Amino acid sequence: QSVLTQPPSVSAAPGQKVTISCSGSSSNIGNNYVSWYQQLPGTAPKLLIYDNYKRPSGIPDRFSGSKSGTSATLGITGLQTGDEADYYCVTWDSSLSAVVFGGGTKLTVL
Amino acid sequence: EVQLVESGGGLVQPGGSLRLSCAASGFTFGSYWMHWVRQAPGKGLVWVSRINSDGSSTIYADSVKGRFTISRDNAKNTLYLQMNSLRAEDTAVYYCVREGPGDVEMDVWGQGTTVTVSS
Numbered sequence: 001q002s003v004l005t006q007p008p009s010v011s012a013a014p015g016q017k018v019t020i021s022c023s024g025s026s027s028n029i030g031n032n033y034v035s036w037y038q039q040l041p042g043t044a045p046k047l048l049i050y051d052n053y054k055r056p057s058g059i060p061d062r063f064s065g066s067k068s069g070t071s072a073t074l075g076i077t078g079l080q081t082g083d084e085a086d087y088y089c090v091t092w093d094s095s096l097s098a099v100v101f102g103g104g105t106k107l108t109v110l
Numbered sequence: 111e112v113q114l115v116e117s118g119g120g121l122v123q124p125g126g127s128l129r130l131s132c133a134a135s136g137f138t139f140g141s142y143w144m145h146w147v148r149q150a151p152g153k154g155l156v157w158v159s160r161i162n163s164d165g166s167s168t169i170y171a172d173s174v175k176g177r178f179t180i181s182r183d184n185a186k187n188t189l190y191l192q193m194n195s196l197r198a199e200d201t202a203v204y205y206c207v208r209e210g211p212g213d214v215e216m217d218v219w220g221q222g223t224t225v226t227v228s229s
Contacts (some may be wrong), residue, residue: 002154033213037155044205044222045147045155050215088155092214098171099145099214104154 003028004089004102011108016079020105022072022089028100032092034072036065039086039104048087049074079109112136112218114206119223126196126227132189132206132220140164140184143209145216146191148202148225158204159191174200196227 005023012018022034036049047056049065052072064075072089089102118130130146146158159170159180168180179192189206203222210217 035212035214035216037216039155044219045216046219047210047215047217050210050212050217054212056217086154090157090214090216096172097169099157099160101147101155101157 002103003093003096003100004091006087006089006102006105008103009106009108011110012079013110014079014081017075017077018079018107020074020076020087020089020107022074022102024070024072024091024100026070027095028070028091028093029067029072030070031094034065034067034089034091036063036072036074037088037090038083039088041085045088076107081109083107084109112208114208114218114220116204116206116220116223119204119225121226121228122196123229124197124227127192127194128196128225130191130193130204130206130223130225132191134187134189134206134208137208137218139182139187144180144182144189145207145209146180146189147205147207147216147219148200149205149222150199150202153202155205156202160209161189193225196225198227201225201227 037045039045052067053065093100145160161180177195181190206220207216208218
């Protein structure tokens with residue numbers, strides 16, 4: 001049972017937009033920054049978003065992040081088949097004094 | 111090129127020990143906090159441990175506290191994870207991860223090393 005709650009799966013058609021939610025509490029998302037990671041099948045995770053909404057160099061602006069209260073959202077526009085992957089949210093939990101991951105969301109591009 | 115290369119994984123019996131290493135290159139290793147993150151077969155990512163840049167501060171997930179020890183040798187550009195009293199549930203791919211300047215910004219990941227705990 002993850003501290004951060006993500007939907008197990010989401011799907012959308014190529015070219016469409018999808019959002020992935022990450023729900024937490026005041027001890028984690030509510031008072032700390034969120035980052036997002038993409039894990040393509042059989043590969044190591046890759047940083048997509050940090051500090052809630054910032055994109056590392058090389059990450060296309062099709063990927064966006066936002067935070068409101070105790071929830072964060074990853075948005076992906078112009079979906080491509082190459083976006084099929086697992087996506088994870090991560091933050092610091094001040095009560096646990098630990099880094100916490102969401103359970104992950106599998107994106108299917110139909 | 112910024113790179114992290116893990117090694118030391120393998121098959122170990124329950125109750126046994128293993129030491130993972132992570133060789134860093136292409137950046138000033140001693141300036142960055144580092145993490146270990148693991149992924150059990152078919153499961154999600156789980157944070158294991160973090161160490162600050164000079165090795166003076168470490169934190170652990172409850173599931174490994176008292177059994178695992180994270181350490182680093184900045185002169186050798188190497189991160190370690192000493193794993194003792196291993197259990198079947200420790201079976202996973204273990205990733206070495208660099209933390210960038212942002213908050214829990216895990217910006218560089220190794221390719222992972224596989225640990226299997228089985229008799």
